[in-house]
Amino acid sequence: MIVKINPCLRSIIRKASTDLKNVLAAKIPIHQETVKNFRKKHGGEKLCDVIVNQAYGGMRGIVAMVCETSILDPEEGIRFRGHTIPDCQKKLPKASGGEEPLPEGLFWLLLTGDIPNDAQVKAISKEWASRAALAPHVMTLLKNLPSTVHPMSQLSAAVIAHNSESKFVKAYMSGVHKSKYWEYVYEDSMDLIAKLPVIAAIIYQNVYKSGKSVAPIDADKDWSLNFTRMLGYDNPKFTELMRLYLTIHCDHEGGNVSAHTVHLVGSALSDPYLSYAAGMNGLAGPLHGLANQEVLVWVMKMKQALGDSPNDDQIKDFIWKTLKSGQVIPGYGHAVLRKTDPRYVCQYEFAKKHLPDDPLFQVVSGLYKVVPPILTELGKVQNPWPNVDAHSGVLLQYYGLKEMNYYTVLFAVSRALGVLASLIWDRAMGLPIERPKSISTENLLKMFK
Numbered sequence: 001m002i003v004k005i006n007p008c009l010r011s012i013i014r015k016a017s018t019d020l021k022n023v024l025a026a027k028i029p030i031h032q033e034t035v036k037n038f039r040k041k042h043g044g045e046k047l048c049d050v051i052v053n054q055a056y057g058g059m060r061g062i063v064a065m066v067c068e069t070s071i072l073d074p075e076e077g078i079r080f081r082g083h084t085i086p087d088c089q090k091k092l093p094k095a096s097g098g099e100e101p102l103p104e105g106l107f108w109l110l111l112t113g114d115i116p117n118d119a120q121v122k123a124i125s126k127e128w129a130s131r132a133a134l135a136p137h138v139m140t141l142l143k144n145l146p147s148t149v150h151p152m153s154q155l156s157a158a159v160i161a162h163n164s165e166s167k168f169v170k171a172y173m174s175g176v177h178k179s180k181y182w183e184y185v186y187e188d189s190m191d192l193i194a195k196l197p198v199i200a201a202i203i204y205q206n207v208y209k210s211g212k213s214v215a216p217i218d219a220d221k222d223w224s225l226n227f228t229r230m231l232g233y234d235n236p237k238f239t240e241l242m243r244l245y246l247t248i249h250c251d252h253e254g255g256n257v258s259a260h261t262v263h264l265v266g267s268a269l270s271d272p273y274l275s276y277a278a279g280m281n282g283l284a285g286p287l288h289g290l291a292n293q294e295v296l297v298w299v300m301k302m303k304q305a306l307g308d309s310p311n312d313d314q315i316k317d318f319i320w321k322t323l324k325s326g327q328v329i330p331g332y333g334h335a336v337l338r339k340t341d342p343r344y345v346c347q348y349e350f351a352k353k354h355l356p357d358d359p360l361f362q363v364v365s366g367l368y369k370v371v372p373p374i375l376t377e378l379g380k381v382q383n384p385w386p387n388v389d390a391h392s393g394v395l396l397q398y399y400g401l402k403e404m405n406y407y408t409v410l411f412a413v414s415r416a417l418g419v420l421a422s423l424i425w426d427r428a429m430g431l432p433i434e435r436p437k438s439i440s441t442e443n444l445l446k447m448f449k
């Protein structure tokens with residue numbers, strides 16, 4: 001059945017409605033129809049060839065999944081629904097008096113493909129504020145976890161425990177039709193995004209500030225401002241940084257470890273809490289999100305070994321020592337990108353504007369000159385340029401958030417926006433359980449004898 005919506009009505013819905021779920025509900029049948037027709041016509045066509053090395057090599061470069069929310073171009077970097085980071089900085093609504101985009105607007109964009117207006121973004125802030133309360137058993141769980149448990153493990157445990165409240169699980173158990181799954185995934189996703197800053201802030205207070213209770217949510221304030229207040233920060237510039245940080249870390253198309261894991265686990269119809277937590281366990285790995293912690297740890301080690309103002313030759317020696325000991329240089333390289341990450345660039349611009357003389361900023365900017373030629377000299381690194389994680393720690397340190405092993409939690413709060421927007425679309429499109437075929441070396445040897 002072709003769903004026809006009066007274009008006038010559609011445009012009104014899109015431009016004026018502040019009800020995100022309704023806006024989405026109007027778009028889903030149109031997109032389903034587009035995909036159905038496209039698959040009918042082109043479903044049998046080839047996307048790419050796969051060679052043996054890709055089967056052993058982390059499936060790099062194989063185009064075998066669909067992600068609607070963003071696309072990563074190797075040369076240009078990320079585009080969220082077609083918009084670059086500078087575009088988003090220009091076009092997305094800001095807080096009053098602020099200069100950086102509100103992550104609420106980015107979420108609207110990821111879900112609908114439209115740049116929202118101020119009223120739509122305000123409605124999301126309000127809705128998230130109204131959904132932020134945690135289940136009592138999650139509070140108890142967080143209170144009882146020892147501070148020796150890594151903040152990312154605490155986040156994952158708290159989110160998993162919160163699946164007791166999943167609306168998707170309740171609907172599924174009561175036999176809801178699969179065409180309605182997306183609606184409950186949407187409800188859980190909105191709940192989870194609303195609760196994440198609270199969970200994250202409680203972890204911060206428990207681990208680093210002797211369990212001080214977090215500031216109450218103010219329904220008239222945006223998601224990031226409430227978050228920074230709960231963390232115990234009242235510097236408006238830090239809140240601006242968080243608005244930018246939570247916007248740019250949200251999504252990096254579908255194949256990265258965290259996004260792919262959420263998509264994969266969700267394809268088994270595990271609820272959004274379980275799916276998101278699974279993805280964040282991947283984000284907690286040092287080759288993925290934990291790299292932002294690793295960068296700072298490595299830079300601090302370098303400062304400890306070489307003092308506050310090492311010269312280029314000393315830095316080069318230190319880099320070579322790291323490489324010769326079999327470690328990677330954290331914050332450099334990427335599986336897809338082949339240029340400096342635009343997420344690095346916009347954080348660099350923020351630092352240049354707000355903390356140009358910060359000594360750590362100078363050190364990290366200095367590495368930009370020294371690291372890429374060395375990685376290139378190694379001869380095997382596909383991308384010697386810095387990624388997002390090379391810069392975020394400097395900014396957090398400057399504003400006083402010095403606890404490095406907390407940094408990936410901030411990344412995880414932001415990443416929820418992208419992976420959950422994708423999960424909603426996965427269910428709206430009725431994507432099946434994911435199940436690629438594997439092969440053994442024995443079979444491969446036989447195949448190519």
Ligand SMILES: CC(C)(COP(=O)(O)OP(=O)(O)OC[C@H]1O[C@@H](n2cnc3c(N)ncnc32)[C@H](O)[C@@H]1OP(=O)(O)O)[C@@H](O)C(=O)NCCC(=O)NCCS
Nearest residue numbers: 287288291328329330331332333334335380381382383387
């Ligand atoms: C991101 C990363 C995991 C991508 O891995 P990848 O797709 O396999 O990257 P490449 O194809 O360029 O890797 C080829 C080789 O170069 C090495 N390499 C890549 N980046 C490197 C780095 N920053 N330092 C040292 N060696 C690096 C790889 O370990 C690999 O070595 P191997 O063949 O001995 O196993 C990798 O660049 C890395 O480990 N970077 C540091 C961690 C980091 O910043 N992660 C955050 C990413 S956003």
